[in-house]
Each structure stands twice: as C-alpha cells, then as structure tokens.
Amino acid sequence: MATPPGLVPDAPPLPPGPPEAPRRHVPAWRRAAGALLGLVLAAGAVYVQTRVLTADQLDDPLTVSGGMHDELETDLFSARLERVEFARSVRVKKQFSTDEATTEHVFLIVKMGATSRRKPVQLTAHLITAGGLSFDPTDRVDARATMADKWVQPGWWRSGLYFFEIPPDKAAGSRVVLSEPKTLFGDAFIPETSSDLGLDEAKARQMIDAAKDVYEVSG
Amino acid sequence: MSDQNPDETGVFPPPAAEPSWFTPSKRPPRPDARVWPPAEAEPRATSTVPIPVIADRPLPRRQAWPTPPPGAPYDGPPYAAPAPAPPAGGAPFGGAPFGGAPFGVPAGFEAEHAGAAQPARRRRRAMPKAAKIGLQFFGAVALAAAFLGVRGYDAIHRFEADSPPAQVRQVAKGRQAPLGDAKWRLEGIALATQQSPDTPDRVMLQIDLEATALNDKAKNYAFSPPGAYLADKSGRTWLALVSESPQDLKPGVPARFTLLSAVPKGLADQVELVLWPGDYQGKNQSGPSLRFDR
Numbered sequence: 175m176a177t178p179p180g181l182v183p184d185a186p187p188l189p190p191g192p193p194e195a196p197r198r199h200v201p202a203w204r205r206a207a208g209a210l211l212g213l214v215l216a217a218g219a220v221y222v223q224t225r226v227l228t229a230d231q232l233d234d235p236l237t238v239s240g241g242m243h244d245e246l247e248t249d250l251f252s253a254r255l256e257r258v259e260f261a262r263s264v265r266v267k268k269q270f271s272t273d274e275a276t277t278e279h280v281f282l283i284v285k286m287g288a289t290s291r292r293k294p295v296q297l298t299a300h301l302i303t304a305g306g307l308s309f310d311p312t313d314r315v316d317a318r319a320t321m322a323d324k325w326v327q328p329g330w331w332r333s334g335l336y337f338f339e340i341p342p343d344k345a346a347g348s349r350v351v352l353s354e355p356k357t358l359f360g361d362a363f364i365p366e367t368s369s370d371l372g373l374d375e376a377k378a379r380q381m382i383d384a385a386k387d388v389y390e391v392s393g
Numbered sequence: 394m395s396d397q398n399p400d401e402t403g404v405f406p407p408p409a410a411e412p413s414w415f416t417p418s419k420r421p422p423r424p425d426a427r428v429w430p431p432a433e434a435e436p437r438a439t440s441t442v443p444i445p446v447i448a449d450r451p452l453p454r455r456q457a458w459p460t461p462p463p464g465a466p467y468d469g470p471p472y473a474a475p476a477p478a479p480p481a482g483g484a485p486f487g488g489a490p491f492g493g494a495p496f497g498v499p500a501g502f503e504a505e506h507a508g509a510a511q512p513a514r515r516r517r518r519a520m521p522k523a524a525k526i527g528l529q530f531f532g533a534v535a536l537a538a539a540f541l542g543v544r545g546y547d548a549i550h551r552f553e554a555d556s557p558p559a560q561v562r563q564v565a566k567g568r569q570a571p572l573g574d575a576k577w578r579l580e581g582i583a584l585a586t587q588q589s590p591d592t593p594d595r596v597m598l599q600i601d602l603e604a605t606a607l608n609d610k611a612k613n614y615a616f617s618p619p620g621a622y623l624a625d626k627s628g629r630t631w632l633a634l635v636s637e638s639p640q641d642l643k644p645g646v647p648a649r650f651t652l653l654s655a656v657p658k659g660l661a662d663q664v665e666l667v668l669w670p671g672d673y674q675g676k677n678q679s680g681p682s683l684r685f686d687r
Contacts, residue, residue, distance in 0.1 A: 291629075293630045293678070294622075294631060294632045325632055327631050328629040328631070329594075329629070329631075329660075330594055330595055
C-alpha cells in the first residue's frame with residue numbers, strides 16, 4: 175500500500191550500540207572443561223528425573239519388614255508372624271453350623287499376632303508373592319473366623335488367622351503385609367508391616383505336600 | 394420413486410399451459426463482457442472524493458532525524474526530532490501531519506530530554522562475584538522454603554478440613570452434658586460380672602451411661618450407639634461396645650446404655666469414658682466429644 179510521503183516516516187537507522195568490550199582470551203582447556211561441566215550437569219538433571227517417584231509410589235505406605243517371629247513396630251501397631259500352614263480345605267465351626275471351604279489350589283494359613291499403640295484398630299492383610307502378585311484373603315472362609323474381624327487394642331497381643339487361596343507354585347518367596355484398611359479420606363501415609371514367610375521352593379513344596387486335608391477353626 | 398417407474402420423483406409436474414417458477418427454462422445468452430484486464434480507472438475528474446493534489450508540486454523535504462554521536466549509548470526518547478518548520482501554505486497533506494510535533498510527542502518533550510541523553514549514563518559498580526552468587530543461593534533457598542511452606546500449609550489445611558481436630562469437653566463427675574442429639578451422664582464404671590479367666594492381664598469393665606434425648610433424632614442412638622472409648626492419661630484408648638441399649642429414646646426421658654470394655658488390669662480404676670457423637674467420629678477422633686471424670 176502506498177502511503178503519502180510524510181505520513182509514516184521510515185525508521186531511522188539504529189544508532190550504534192555500546193562499543194563491545196574486547197573479547198577476553200579463554201584458554202581452550204577451560205572451554206572444554208566448561209562444556210564438560212555443562213554436559214555433566216545436564217546429564218545429572220536428566221538422571222535425577224528418573225528417580226522421581228510416581229503418584230502411586232508417593233502414596234505407598236510406610237513399610238516395616240521382617241521375618242518369622244520378628245516384632246515389627248510401626249507408629250500405629252506392632253505385628254509378628256507366628257505360624258505358616260497349608261491346608262486343602264478349611265472347616266469353620268460356628269455356633270449352630272459348620273462351613274466347609276474347599277479349593278482346587280491350596281489354602282495358605284498365616285497366624286499373625288498384633289498389638290496396637292494407641293487406639294483400637296482392625297488390620298487387613300494381603301499376600302505378595304515373589305513374582306509381585308498380590309492376593310487378598312479368600313472370601314471362602316468367613317471373615318468372622320479371621321483376624322480381619324478382630325479388634326487389636328493397646329496393652330496386649332492378639333493373635334488371629336488370615337486365609338489365602340493361592341496356586342501351590344506361587345507360595346515360595348511370598349510375604350504377608352498387614353495394614354489398617356485404607357480409606358478414601360483417611361490418612362494418606364498409613365504404616366504397614368511386611369513379614370517374609372521364609373518359604374523357599376523346597377520348603378514350600380514340602381509344606382504343601384504335607385498340607386492338612388481339613389483345617390478346623392471356630393468362628 | 395416407485396417399483397414400476399424408478400424415474401418418478403413423486404412431484405407432479407405443472408401443466409404445460411401454466412409454467413411455474415421451478416420449471417426449468419432456457420437462459421438467454423449473455424453478451425460478452427470484458428473482465429480482464431480490468432477496465433481503466435475512472436478519470437480523476439469524475440471522482441466525488443476530493444483527492445489531494447500531491448504530484449502537482451514538489452514534495453516537501455522529509456524531516457531529518459538526529460543521529461547521535463557515535464559511541465554514545467542509545468538512550469533517551471526514541472526518534473526525538475527537532476520541531477520542523479511548518480511548511481508554508483498549509484496544504485492538507487503537505488507538511489508534517491498533526492501540526493508541528495511528530496506523532497503525539499509533546500512539543501516540550503524533546504527539549505526536556507535532549508539534555509538527559511547527552512551526559513554518560515551513571516554506570517553502577519559491578520557486584521562482587523561472591524555477593525552475586527550468595528544472593529542467588531539465598532534467593533533459591535528462600536524460594537524453595539517458601540514453596541515447601543505453602544505446600545505444607547495447604548496439606549495441613551486440607552487435612553484439618555477433612556478431619557477437624559478433637560474438641561474434648563471435660564464433664565465433672567455425676568454431671569450431664571449435651572452431645573449430638575442427647576444429654577449424657579456417666580452413672581459409673583465398675584468391674585463386669587463376667588471376667589474371662591483366659592486373659593488375666595486385662596479386666597472387663599461395665600459402663601452405665603444415661604442418655605436423655607434432646608429431640609426426636611435421638612432415637613437413632615438406639616440402633617447406632619455413639620462411639621464410646623475408655624482412655625487413659627497417656628492417650629491410649631480401648632473400645633467400649635454397647636451390650637444393652639434402650640428400646641426407644643423419647644425427648645426428656647432418661648434411658649440407659651450399658652457398655653462393656655476390656656482394659657489392662659492396672660488401669661481399671663484410671664480409665665475415663667470418652668464419648669463421640671457417632672462411630673465414625675470416634676474412629677477418627679475428630680469433632681466434639683465428652684470426657685467424663687470418674
């Protein structure tokens with residue numbers, strides 16, 4: 175578009191900037207060292223990003239680990255693994271009836287003892303196998319016969335059973351994890367105890383071969 | 394369209410005697426017209442818009458911009474120019490537009506700032522390197538601390554909004570205090586008649602609690618009793634479960650709850666009853682509660 179001359183003036187030539195300082199001579203080895211340092215810092219920054227915890231990991235409970243008969247203390251409760259057994263079926267004797275739970279796999283029966291620090295708690299368990307599979311307690315056995323239904327209170331230890339139904343080849347290297355049930359709006363950082371069952375391949379196979387046909391509990 | 398005649402459109406054509414607007418007809422051929430190259434512009438004399446005469450006389454000289462002395466830092470008002478002499482004649486588009494000063498710069502502006510640009514700008518002394526690095530470091534630390542502080546404050550605020558802190562009200566012995574929909578009075582804590590021989594380290598306590606309903610909603614306590622705990626001085630609590638609850642709670646009529654609780658043997662005469670309006674509040678230990686002296 176042609177504008178009438180005099181309406182929009184052309185920009186004048188920019189005045190020359192401040193005179194440049196004479197370049198300092200930097201030895202080549204310092205340039206190389208600076209470049210190397212920059213590379214190392216950048217690589218370090220990238221590496222640190224790989225260590226950032228995911229959202230799931232940030233929500234992870236605070237775990238105390240141990241083995242058989244170890245007393246695992248958390249801020250909320252203490253727990254210890256007392257016994258591990260296997261059974262082909264579980265018979266729950268109630269006041270007026272008897273429930274029989276059978277499985278095509280095997281029942282892993284864990285006896286846990288627990289006491290609380292300050293307030294009554296109910297503890298849920300899950301089993302984590304060596305391959306990272308997680309098993310909840312079986313629902314074939316009435317929860318009232320298990321530890322999950324019992325109140326753990328401060329001042330004394332209370333023992334109870336957790337029943338897991340697992341394939342026989344998954345027993346080796348598994349551990350049982352106890353925690354307060356996580357609620358939606360409850361404490362985000364709940365403590366948990368992780369007890370290693372101390373089963374290697376040979377011991378697990380031997381114990382499963384020697385599993386009881388019927389395991390009786392009252393509930 | 395029908396099965397018999399696929400060409401039928403379903404629209405009845407108008408009778409041939411009365412052609413209608415949608416009856417296609419032959420268009421008359423248009424005469425050729427020149428479209429390109431476009432026709433000559435209108436001669437200037439026919440325009441109704443007054444066009445300033447520009448080319449008929451020599452163009453006014455363009456204003457010269459001041460060039461700063463080489464080496465001086467470029468500073469001060471941009472494009473400040475001395476006011477040009479208004480061209481004689483006052484032709485509409487002839488001279489500098491909008492009067493003397495160029496482009497909205499007030500006339501006095503250049504005069505004021507012309508001097509300011511000239512002397513060398515006051516150069517600040519460079520900050521010592523250690524001070525600079527220290528300042529950056531402490532700035533980073535302060536910003537990180539502020540960030541973490543804000544996040545922590547937010548988390549605490551949200552936690553307190555979700556579970557309000559416990560407001561425990563101490564109730565003197567034998568007195569009544571309102572909580573929820575009823576007034577509560579502790580009648581007494583005594584050893585229960587049944588003690589388990591298997592657990593010699595703990596005793597079973599029986600708690601008698603009197604409730605006087607304040608309104609109709611209190612009848613819910615008959616089937617969902619308040620959260621009751623026995624607490625010792627160090628803050629440990631034990632469940633107190635309702636063994637007997639009244640059939641009905643009518644406003645103004647006292648009713649009696651009987652609770653059972655197991656506590657360690659040594660604490661049997663020290664534990665105090667803590668009452669929460671509901672099971673959930675008792676579990677979370679949040680909100681208002683009563684603590685009865687013994």
